[in-house]
Amino acid sequence: MRRRTFLALPALGAAASLMDGSTALASPAVTYTNPLIAQRADPHIVRHTDGYYYLTATVPEYDRIxxxxxxTLQGLAGASESVIWRKHASGDMGAHIWAPEIHFINGKWYIYFAAGRSNDVWRIRMWVLENSSADPFTxxxxxxxxxxxxxxxxSLDATTFTHNGTRYLSWAQQDPAIGGNTNLxxxxxxxxxxxxGTPAxxxxxxxxxETVGYKVNEGPSVLIRNGKVFMTYSASATDSNYCMGMLTASASSNLMNPASWSKKQQPVFRSNAATSQYGPGHNSFTVSEDGQSDILVYHDRNYRDISGDPLNDPNRRTRIQKLYWNAxxxxxxxxxxxxGATPYRFRSYNFPDRFxxxxxxxGRIDADMTNLAESQxxxxTGLAGSxxxxxxSTSNPGYYLRNRNYExxxxxxxxxxxxxxxxxxTRRAGQSDSAAVSFESVSAPGRYLRHYDYVLYVQQLSTATDRADATFSLE
Incomplete structure (x- = not known):
């Protein structure tokens, strides 16, 4: 029997109370266009208190920072680019300038990066630059x-974060006693x-x-939310096998105790042939312009096959997309x-646990959308024209929601x-909430996309419940 009562969605950016008693984080829609920047790998973006987003990344020549x-995040695509440091002509820091990160710590700017020697390019170590100017371009x-x-x-890929009053460094390094390439x-x-102290x-x-091509854990990045510390990292060779894993620790645990951390047994982010994205990884995190959405920053390529050493292929691109949260x-x-344009999710107005x-x-609305792409x-621009x-569909590009006999x-x-x-x-203001959206069918004017018994139709609206069924919030 269909539930006729409905729950209005709370203010955007708040936690929506779901019918099973759990919560899901709601936040306003954001949209960006990918790729953000061509030939910029290992991207690191921070939003500073001066209102600017700052980006640094690896350049394919491996010779400068x-x-x-x-x-705005999209504005980084066309922003002028300054070279703030170049490799040494000889000796240390003379080759393989990799994976810079920029951080503002105690009133000064710091850049962490990896570099080899001019006469031993694989003697990679981690280095630090400091700038006491308020403006890092000066x-x-x-x-x-x-x-x-x-x-x-x-050793490489240094990142830093603070938690419970302590500043930490996380990085990737080889241990000859283990026999792999890099550990975290x-x-x-x-x-x-x-x-x-002694590193953990x-x-x-x-x-x-984690071991395709090379045995690799590298590129750690930390996000602290919801009482947990999440550390993402990248694994395997830097071709289409490159992917992201994740470690998780309780925010109240001793982070220096390896037992505090658990590892996901499957990648959290990997190549996808349907969307033509390959080797996603070496990520960082930032926030949207309104501060209400977490944004995933990463690089990948738009082709799978690479001729020769992937490190000599220059076409890793900086990309961004919204990070969503499970209940x-x-x-x-x-x-x-x-x-192209990043996608949305459509949250039901009157059943806010469903998308x-x-x-x-x-087409239908469902809860517990762990398969995120199916709900994106x-x-x-309409196939019917302006x-x-x-x-x-995000999971099936080239496929569209359509009216077939009013289903x-x-x-x-x-x-x-x-x-x-x-x-x-035709996109309309939400029938139950003008801040949300409703969609009127072009092929059946007067009928709106709505759910009934959690299944999608195009139907005429006559009651308050009908109008609520036809209202969705963009996330």
Missing amino acids: ILRRAT GTWLEKGRIVTHLDTF YLAPMSNPWTIS RLSVPTLSW DGTPNFGIPVPD IRQVSFR FRIV GTVSLE IWLDRNDGTTGFGNSASF
């Missing part, structure tokens, strides 16, 4: 020296370029997806979305006028 800034970048760890071995380590810091080894690449407070990365999705190509759609919109199905565009009309809608 660059910096961009803009007041002032002088001083070389503070090498980060000394417990081993004088191949953590240590407290006595200052921004010095670790203290948090992860060793042992799983099948249990864990992050849901979904899949690397197609190039539009497709099951066996039938791009709002694109003034209309179409809803394109909503996900079908592949066949290029006909009839399909274009049936897969097009």
Whole structure:
């Protein structure tokens, strides 16, 4: 029997109370266009208190450190780029300038990066630059020296974060006693370029997806939310096998105890042939312009096959997309979305635990959407033409929600006028909430996309419940 009462969605950005008593984090929609920047790998973006986003990344020549800034994330695409440091002509820091990160610590700017020697390019170690100017594009970048760890071995990808009053450094390093390439380590810091105490080894690449081509755990990045500390990392060779894993610890635990951390047994983010995105990884996190959405920053390529050493292929691109959250407070990365405009999710107005999705190509609303991509759609220019919109599937690009005998199905565009009309809608203000959206069918004017018994139709609306059924919030 259909439930006729409905729950209005709380204010955007709040936690929506779900019918099973759990919560899901609601936040306003954001949209960006990918790729953000061509030929920029290992991207690191921070939002500073001056209102700017700052970006640094690896350049394909591996010879310099660059910096961009803009007041919006999309603005970084066209922002002017400054070279703030170049490799040494000889000796240390003379080759393989990799994976810079920029951080503002105690009133100064710091850049962490990896570099080899001019005469031994694979003698990779971690180094730090400091700038005391309020504006990192001015002032002088001083070389503070090498980060000394417990081993004088191949080491890279330093990142820093604070938790419960302690600043930590996490990085990747080779341990000759283990025989792999790199493991993940953590240590407290006595200052921004010095670790203290004995480092903790948090992860060793042992799983099948961590050991393709090379045994690699690298590129750690930390996000602290919902009483937990999440550490993402990248694994395997830097081709299409490159992917992201995740460690999790309780925010109240001793982070220096490896037993506090658990490893996901499957990747959280990996190549996707349907969306033509390959080798996603070396991520960082930032926040949306309104501060209400977490944003995943990463690089990938839009082709699978690489000729020669992947490190010599210059076409890793910086990309961004919204990071979603499961009802249990864990992050849901979904899949690397197609190039172009990023997608949305459509949360039901009167059943806020449920989202539009497709099951066996039938449109419906469902809860517990751990398969995130099935509930993501791009709002694109309507196949029926200007003034209309179409809803394109993220997990099945080229497939659209369409009216088929007043039922909503996900079908592949066949290029006909009839399909274009049936897969097009007029976007309206939400029938129950003007801040939300409703979609009027082009092929059946006067009928709106709505759910009934959790299944999607296009129907006429006559009651308050009908109008609520036809109202969705974009996330």
